[in-house]
Amino acid sequence: MQRDRFVLLGVLCLGFLPGCPTPTPGAGVNSTVSQSSVVQFSLQGSWSSPTPSDSLSQVTSFSSGPSIAVQKLTTRAFSRVSAQATTGRIIIRYKDGVVRTASLVSRLQGFGKIVQSVSNPRMAFDSIEVDTSGGRTVEDALAYCRSLPEVVYAELDGAVHILGTPNDTDFSVQWNLSLLNMPNVWNTVTGNPAVVVAVVDTGLYRSLPDFAGARTNPVHVQAGYNAITQTADTSTTSDPTASSDDNGHGTHVSGTIAEATNDAFEAAGMAYGVTILPVKVLDQTGSGTDSDVAAGIEWAIQQTPKPDVINLSLGSTQPSTTLHTALQDAYNAGVAIFAAAGNESSSEVDYPAAYQDVVVSVGAIGVNKELAYYSNYGTLLDVVAPGGDDSAFASSSPQYYEDWIWQETIAGYNSTTGKTDYTEGVFGYEGTSMATPHVSALAALLKSQNASLTPAQIYARIESTADDLGAPGRDTTFGYGLIDPAAALGTTVSAYGQSQTVTGSIVGGAAAPSYTFHASANSSVKFEASMTSGTGSLVLKLYDSNNTLLATSPTSKTPVLAASIGAAGTYRIEVSSAP
């Protein structure tokens, strides 16, 4: 455990502690690019800003060499309002010079109460809380107001929240949740306790602080089952009980789905409001049988409430008719099922992930959005999710530890001693086992948002909204692509969310191109670069206004940098080249 803490501190220091070494402006010069070489790139950034029209601005003060050509391609603001975030209010923007006559006010008040009114030389608008008790709808009010000659436009008045970055102490190393824009998604949905995810695995060690129910926002746990011993749980809050985890794997997987979040302790879970149903089908060593897995599934779907989602972070190269039948039973009972593609870097997806009629298979990517070195792929791969890929960093780099998936669990089974170490901590794992619960959690959020969704509808929503990595459409490397919770859930990305793409050139001997932007407090940023010509690789570095290095991307032709912003202010993203 102590070792884990040191690892975490190392990562934090690298990115965020004020005592870390501060780079000098000159450090951005591309000494690795020869004087005559030019590397061209495209940089796409997404961030949350208190300034509605904020944009990436090239920093000229860092330039010391030849000029850098930058072309602004597109700028757009994300929609501020989602269907779930509407307030029953509408905003009416008036034309310049319009005087609100008593007649106009009276007509508007016929739709409800004016709750906000602004008049200044730049603009004048009212916000009306529409009274729908008489059968009139918000849409009626919008249509009427848009027909008025005094009005420029009328629109829904959306709810704006403080962004949902949680205060869990180790959240900053959970790059996977930032990559998936979860802090923004959590503004709208965090999961309904009525939605149940069965984690069919090595069990759940529920005595850990983030699972014991003693935390703020406690984890909801349903009494589970041990299919190996065929015994049911006698406790949902303490160990030992039938489904207690003696390996560590199942607890880690459960943590990715629903570890207690925003409780100022350790890590966060992706759908932390839903309920976990632990079903132990694998023993202390992580081994099991097809019959135990099938028995666990059959038990789960007979419970009340039955699970909405089954997570299978397990696999085998051998098919099993018994297991396939159990999965078909679950699917026909309305359960969405997600399974790990396997860790053999093989073009053959493992079973049960390969049962395409009822299961969605999940491959793994790293922080760089490239297929993880171990992940299986092929024609039966459906989607990918963060699973960790520490090959993105040199093993000597402190960032080496950054690309794992971090959750609270126990130290786990030790193959040398043959015993389980129940030491608590936040442990880094990587594998398609870790990718799968991200998709299960997304399914649980979808079900929380709309309880009537069928498994087929959930699958279609997740696949059709995935970030289409690789070749256009479904391909054998990424399937339909990287899951996109914000798109799948139709949630607002952020208040005044910004997205912009610029192109630029890195000229040998010149300063690395830098762009400033204004970020909101407690928000997330994501930058993705792509080398369009030249040799070598790119690196993205994020600095604050004091030129303190906050985060560095892996070195790649398509690097991705995702980070959490603490304080509002001006930040700078730098694009440099590497051999």
Add this chain to the structure above:
Amino acid sequence: MRARAGLAASMAALAVFCGTLGHGEGTEDRTLAQVRNAPLTVAIEGRPATLEAHLWVNLLPGPQVRSNSSVARIAAKLRVPDGVFPVNIAIARLWLVFPTGEPVQATLSPQPQSEGVRALATATLPQHPPAKVWVVAEIKSDAGGLFIRTTETTLQIAR
């Protein structure tokens, strides 16, 4: 916590695997010497090529545990500066070389080497493998065979 075994393999245990090298004693000696002395960079059609390898133990749990801590998987890839690799190049054989031990030859996967440069293989490890190893490849081209090694590689664990 990711297991990061750091125990040095014993020479006795490793000797078991040495018999897989080569066919005749003279050939074996030559191959062993080439494996041990493989350079970090070789020239292919006038361009410097390097070897990159990921070495991991698959601990994905499941109904049938197919691999455990005694079997490692290796993905090896040759890289050239501009990323465009010449045709008619293939990885013919792979070895793992431990800090104090003899080379252990890996079994190449029957899957085709993508782009002619990426090979998958499996290798049997000592009971408690060291965390650090080197991967050595024999690459074959129209011009003949070459040996190349990686820098020190860390054994990973995928779950």
